Amino acid sequence: MRELEIGRNEAGQKLKKYCFTYFHGIPQSFTYKMLRKKNILLNEKKASGEELLEEGDKIQLYFAEETLEELRKESEPKKALPKLSDYPWLSEDRVLYEDDDWILINKPVGVLTQKATTKDRSVNDAVIAYMLEKKEITPEQLETFRPSVCNRLDRNTSGIVSASKSKKGARELNALYAEKDGRTTRKFYLAVVHGKCPLKGHYDRLNYVKSRNGNQAYVWLRGGRRPKDTLKYGDPDPIWTEFYPVDYNSEKDISLMLCRLHTGKSHQIRVTMQHYKYPVAGDPKYGDEKKNAKLDPNLKGQLLHAFQIKLPNDVVVQAAVPEHITKYFPKAEEKALAKIRSVTKGI
Numbered sequence: 001m002r003e004l005e006i007g008r009n010e011a012g013q014k015l016k017k018y019c020f021t022y023f024h025g026i027p028q029s030f031t032y033k034m035l036r037k038k039n040i041l042l043n044e045k046k047a048s049g050e051e052l053l054e055e056g057d058k059i060q061l062y063f064a065e066e067t068l069e070e071l072r073k074e075s076e077p078k079k080a081l082p083k084l085s086d087y088p089w090l091s092e093d094r095v096l097y098e099d100d101d102w103i104l105i106n107k108p109v110g111v112l113t114q115k116a117t118t119k120d121r122s123v124n125d126a127v128i129a130y131m132l133e134k135k136e137i138t139p140e141q142l143e144t145f146r147p148s149v150c151n152r153l154d155r156n157t158s159g160i161v162s163a164s165k166s167k168k169g170a171r172e173l174n175a176l177y178a179e180k181d182g183r184t185t186r187k188f189y190l191a192v193v194h195g196k197c198p199l200k201g202h203y204d205r206l207n208y209v210k211s212r213n214g215n216q217a218y219v220w221l222r223g224g225r226r227p228k229d230t231l232k233y234g235d236p237d238p239i240w241t242e243f244y245p246v247d248y249n250s251e252k253d254i255s256l257m258l259c260r261l262h263t264g265k266s267h268q269i270r271v272t273m274q275h276y277k278y279p280v281a282g283d284p285k286y287g288d289e290k291k292n293a294k295l296d297p298n299l300k301g302q303l304l305h306a307f308q309i310k311l312p313n314d315v316v317v318q319a320a321v322p323e324h325i326t327k328y329f330p331k332a333e334e335k336a337l338a339k340i341r342s343v344t345k346g347i
Helices: 015-022 028-036 065-074 123-133 167-177 228-233 268-275 289-295 332-343
Strands: 002-005 040-042 058-061 095-098 102-107 158-164 186-194 201-210 217-221 237-249 254-261 304-310 316-318
Touching: 015 028, 015 040, 015 058, 028 040, 095 316, 102 123, 102 167, 123 158, 158 167, 186 268, 186 332, 201 228, 201 268, 217 228, 217 268, 237 268, 237 332, 254 268, 254 332, 304 332
Parallel strands: 158 304
Antiparallel strands: 002 058, 040 058, 095 102, 102 158, 186 254, 186 304, 201 217, 201 237, 237 254, 304 316
16 A cells, blocks of 8 residues: 655645546546545545545555556656756746745746747746755655646746746636736736837737647737638637837837736737737747847847736736846836836726
8 A cells, every 4th residue: 555645735636636647647547446446545535536635635545566666657757857957047036926836937038938849948847946956846746746837928038937836826826817807917018119109008909819839829900801811710819908108219219118918818919019010129920020130130039028917915026127128228127117107006
């Protein structure tokens, strides 16, 4: 018999989900059968699998050790554990907020939020390495729960990435990022766009679709003619963004814009700015190639930064504005904060 004790990171999930993960690669019907036959017990009692696990709960597996080892061999091979030394960018000042369930990190440009290939190094793995280093999770616990990011930023978008440190945290963060009205959280980005951008206020009359591979987004005015190329991508979703001018650099003819997301679709700010003819500077996908080259021939990505988020506990988390934006707008942070105070007054 083997006994497994539930830690705080693993608490909050159903017993059957825990078992599915523990016996990864084995058909789920195996777990249900073992529960019925009482080979799997919860706190020495028969269980259905629907029970919500709490910290300190104990799961008894009534199998011979040899059988368990064989079952575990059939599961997915153990992944190599990431080491914090592999993520030198994750310095102490990049951890913006942390509690028992959440961690918010200031992601630099050039870092993936999640892996695209097995060789990639991502924010997701950096969080795991960070928790292992602090002994907040063990290699054994990683077999049944892996901390994960709950919002994605493109590789060349900098700023706030949120990750769960527990099952409870994952549920809470996923609920926050699924919001449509922004009442519980407020999310602000800073974008550098070409031209003297006049956009101001709420823009909530656009339809949005995304290509099947997720690499291209399309928008058009609700009630307007839908681009034929988008018909194959199914029914559109409405998107909603607020925009406010923060500063203008007349020499470079670029504007610093404050963007508040109410919906959180992939490339939402970038494709919306393209639609209104003020593309994000440096954007290789939705931008203006000639204007990007004129601004800086070495620009490798969009000048977009996830700047501030207000959490449900009224904690405001802010990611310092990076140098690739402040070199055009030295007072970006000061002016952006003043604009946020102005547009959120009374909210």
